[in-house]
Amino acid sequence: MEQSFIMIKPDGVQRGLIGEIISRFEKKGFYLKGLKMVTVEKSFAEKHYEDLSAKPFFAGLVDYIVSGPVVAMVWEGKGVVLTGRKIIGATNPAESAPGTIRGDYAIVVGRNVIHGSDSVESARKEIALWFPEGISAWQSNAHSWIYE
Ligand SMILES: Nc1ncnc2c1ncn2[C@@H]1O[C@H](COP(=O)(O)OP(=O)(O)OP(=O)(O)O)[C@@H](O)[C@H]1O
Numbered sequence: 001m002e003q004s005f006i007m008i009k010p011d012g013v014q015r016g017l018i019g020e021i022i023s024r025f026e027k028k029g030f031y032l033k034g035l036k037m038v039t040v041e042k043s044f045a046e047k048h049y050e051d052l053s054a055k056p057f058f059a060g061l062v063d064y065i066v067s068g069p070v071v072a073m074v075w076e077g078k079g080v081v082l083t084g085r086k087i088i089g090a091t092n093p094a095e096s097a098p099g100t101i102r103g104d105y106a107i108v109v110g111r112n113v114i115h116g117s118d119s120v121e122s123a124r125k126e127i128a129l130w131f132p133e134g135i136s137a138w139q140s141n142a143h144s145w146i147y148e
Pocket residue numbers: 052057061090091109110111112114115116117118
């Protein structure tokens with residue numbers, strides 16, 4: 001089934017939003033297949049955001065991501081990449097709808113609390129980068145109560 005890489009950024013960790021964020025994905029019916037708290041090196045953050053290396057905010061973005069621990073997660077479910085992006089909300093919290101994570105918990109784009117893969121292909125790459133050790137193979141017993 002489809003998987004997405006979701007990361008609670010250092011501001012989300014510092015502000016005590018881990019439980020709230022996990023809860024939103026969990027209550028939706030997605031399955032948590034990977035979870036770890038990690039403080040990454042600059043080179044690792046640069047690799048994760050390599051597509052943005054030409055952007056003027058790149059250096060600030062990398063400093064932000066390495067500024068404290070992040071919570072790296074793999075969530076699984078039908079359409080989790082697109083639906084995950086909807087749960088997260090628009091990149092700039094000024095434009096994120098209320099009810100989304102960024103709409104409810106963030107104000108500026110440079111402190112937008114959470115990352116979510118933007119396609120199935122980037123999810124695959126990001127999961128390989130963040131979880132080279134692999135992820136859990138557990139299956140939920142609630143499956144037939146979530147899917148028909
Ligand atoms: N103009 C900006 N100024 C500062 N930081 C920015 C700006 N635009 C984007 N960012 C940061 O870079 C991250 C990646 O930007 P991108 O355009 O890929 O958005 P996104 O895909 O919604 O975000 P993410 O990859 O974190 O889920 C944003 O989440 C934000 O933290």
